[in-house]
Amino acid sequence: MAPIEIPTVVLPNSSGQQRVPVIGMGSAPDFTCKKDAKAAIIEAIKQGYRHFDTAAAYGSEQALGEALKEALQLGLVTRDQLFVTSKLWVTDNHPHLVVPALRKSLRTLQLEYLDLYLIHWPLSSQPGKFSFPIEVEDLLPFDVKGVWESMEECQKLGLTRAIGVSNFSVKKLQNLLSVASTRPAVNQVEMNLAWQQKKLREFCSSNGIVITAFSPLRKGASRGPNEVMENDVLKEIAEAHGKSIAQVCLRWLYEQGVTFVAKSYDKERMNQNLHIFDWALTQEDHHRIDQIKQSRLIGGPTKPQLNDLWDDEI
Numbered sequence: 377m378a379p380i381e382i383p384t385v386v387l388p389n390s391s392g393q394q395r396v397p398v399i400g401m402g403s404a405p406d407f408t409c410k411k412d413a414k415a416a417i418i419e420a421i422k423q424g425y426r427h428f429d430t431a432a433a434y435g436s437e438q439a440l441g442e443a444l445k446e447a448l449q450l451g452l453v454t455r456d457q458l459f460v461t462s463k464l465w466v467t468d469n470h471p472h473l474v475v476p477a478l479r480k481s482l483r484t485l486q487l488e489y490l491d492l493y494l495i496h497w498p499l500s501s502q503p504g505k506f507s508f509p510i511e512v513e514d515l516l517p518f519d520v521k522g523v524w525e526s527m528e529e530c531q532k533l534g535l536t537r538a539i540g541v542s543n544f545s546v547k548k549l550q551n552l553l554s555v556a557s558t559r560p561a562v563n564q565v566e567m568n569l570a571w572q573q574k575k576l577r578e579f580c581s582s583n584g585i586v587i588t589a590f591s592p593l594r595k596g597a598s599r600g601p602n603e604v605m606e607n608d609v610l611k612e613i614a615e616a617h618g619k620s621i622a623q624v625c626l627r628w629l630y631e632q633g634v635t636f637v638a639k640s641y642d643k644e645r646m647n648q649n650l651h652i653f654d655w656a657l658t659q660e661d662h663h664r665i666d667q668i669k670q671s672r673l674i675g676g677p678t679k680p681q682l683n684d685l686w687d688d689e690i
Contacts, residue, residue, distance in 0.1 A: 379421075379422065379423055379424030380423065380424035380650045380651075381424065382397045382398055382399055382424055382425070382426065382427075382650065382653075383397070383398045383630075383653060384396060384397050384398065385398060385586055385633075385635055387492070387538050387561045387562065387586060388559065388561055388584040388585070388586070389538065389539075389558050389559045389560070389561045389584070390492075390537050390538035390561050391531065391534075391537040391538065392537075394491065394537050394538055395459075396427060396459050396491070396492070396562075396586065396588075396635055397425075397426045397427040397459055397635070398630060398635050398636070399425070399427070399626065399630075399635070399636060399637075399638065399649065399650065399652075400425070400426075400427030400428060400429050400459070400461070400588070400635065400636070400637040400638075401417065401420050401425045401427065401428050401429065401637065401638070401639065401646075402429045402590060402637035402638060402639035403417075403428065403429060403430045403434055403436035403439075403440060403639065404431070404434050404436075404590070404639060405434055405435060405436070412641075413436060413439040413440070413443070413641065414439050414442050414443040414446070415443075416641035416646075417439070417440060417443035417444070417447075418443050418446060418447055418452070419643055419646065420646055421443075421447045421452050421453050422452060423646055423647055423650060424650060425646070425650075426453070426457055426458055426459055427458075427459040427460075427461070427635075427637070428440055428444070428458070428459070428460050428461070429461045429462075429564075429588075429590075429637040430460075430461065430462050430463075430485075431462055431463035431465070431494075431496055432462065432463060432464065432465045432468070432477065432480070432481055432496075433463070433465040433496060433506075433508065437462060437481055437484040437485050438484050438485075440460075440485060441484055441485035441486040441487065442486070444458065444460070444485070444486070444487070445486050455487075458491070459491045459492070460485065460487060460490055460491050460492075461490065461491065461492040461493070461494065461564075461588075462478075462481045462485065462490055462492075462493060462494075463493070463494045463495070463496035463542055464477055464478070464493065464494065464495050464496055464527075465477070465496055465506070466496065466497050466499045466500055466501045466510060466677070467501050467502065467503050467504060467505060467506055468503065469495060469496075469497070469499065469500040469501070469518065469523055470500055470503060470516075470519065470522075470523065471519060471522035471523055471525065471526045472526075473503060474523060474526035474527060474529070474530060475526060475529060475530055475533070475535070478490070478493055478530050478535050478536065479535065481493075482535065489534060489535055489536060489537060490535065490536040490537070491536070491537050491538060492536065492537070492538045492539070492540060492561065492562060493527065493530055493531075493535070493536035493538075493539050493540075494539070494540045494541055494542045494562065494564055495523065495524075495527065495540075495541045495542060495544075496542050496543070497542065497543050497676075497677055498518060498520070498541070498543065498544055498545075498548045498685075499515060499518055499677070499678070499685075500515065500516045500517065500518040500519070500523075501514045501515050501516060502514045502516065508677060509677055509678055509679035510677050510678045510679065511678075511679060512678050512679065512680060512682070515678070520548075520551055520552055520555060521555040524552060524555060524556050525557075527539040528556075528557055528558050531558065538561040538562070539558065539560060539561065540560040540561045540562030540563060540564070540585075540586075541560045541562070541563050541564075542563065542564040542565065543564070543565055543566075543674075543676075543685075544560075544563050544565070545576070545685075545686050545687040545689050546575060546576055546579045546687070546689055547687040547689070548687065549563065549579065549580070549583070549585070553583065559583070559584060559585065560585055561585070561586060562585065562586045562587070562588055562635075563576070563580055563585050563586075563587055563588070564587075564588040564589075564590055564637075565587065565588075565589065565590070566589070566590055566591045566672065566673055566674045567587065567589035567590075567591075567592065567629065567634065567636070568589065568591055568592050568593065568594045568604050568625060568629075568673075569594070569604050569607070569610065569625055569628060569665055569668055570594055570603040570604050570607075570668055570669065570670060570671060570673070571594075571670060571671065571672050571673060572666075572668075572670060573587075575689055576689065577632060577634070581633070586634070586635060587634040587635070588634065588635045588636060588637060589629055589634055589635070589636040589637070590636075590637055591673055591674065592625055592626060592629055592636045592637070592638050593605060593622050593625055593626075593638060594625075594673060603668075603669070603671065604621070604625055605621050605622070605625075607621070607668065609664050609665070609667075609668065610624055610625070610665075610668075613657070613661050613664065613665075617655060617657075619655070620648060622638075622645070622648065622649060623648060623649070623651065623652050624657070624661075626638065626649055626652045627652040627655070627656070627657055628657060628662075628665060630652055630653070631656070631657060631662075672686065
């Protein structure tokens, strides 16, 4: 079976007319998953996935690098067909540590360059002291101008083709844009049908910033019911289209013009997530989806949580 061809979106402010696949494969930690990451990534490549999202803090860069190396050696894909994203952790979120942190990620991934490098959080903490959650007393002032200049240097050095941010609110994006020579190409944030981010979507769209949605299928089982996958309205919409709830969720994101990274190491679910491009939601579907109660799933990486991290945005 031939791999599914995934639509792409042009990344602004990248090296050349760089394009990011609409759907990518995430690799954030999931301690309930017992499947082999390397085997799952190779399977994903066979199915058509080309965008792979990781981060220094995830502990998945090595497995991803090994999988990509094997896929390249097998001739399953070429490097220029891949789109690899990684992220700068808060302990390295200091101007003098950005370039060394990216070089370290490249060594771990066994790559010469990234396609996209993101500031993981708008926070800085004590260098060399990794902990999750981050203890508030370890936080340091975030030098957004200095860090972003170092991110721009990474792009100039050819270590990454595009630079961006993650978990930035409208206010924090405004602060960044006021000091940036190169605008961020991407803002990766939580976005799903229970946290639709209308204000942020509008701001990013008007400022030429592509949104990548993480948690598109709304995990959060430890905090009660999954407000997306167990939603009765979405069950009805899915049944009406002969689709799964996950496909409805991903189709909605696609129709908003955003990109997204979904994590599944299950062969059938990986394949199912790709079958969202040959049908559409109705106007009535969108009206019903607009009525879903909104609440953020991701509180933040600190303990205790910071009240001003999200700037009270919906």
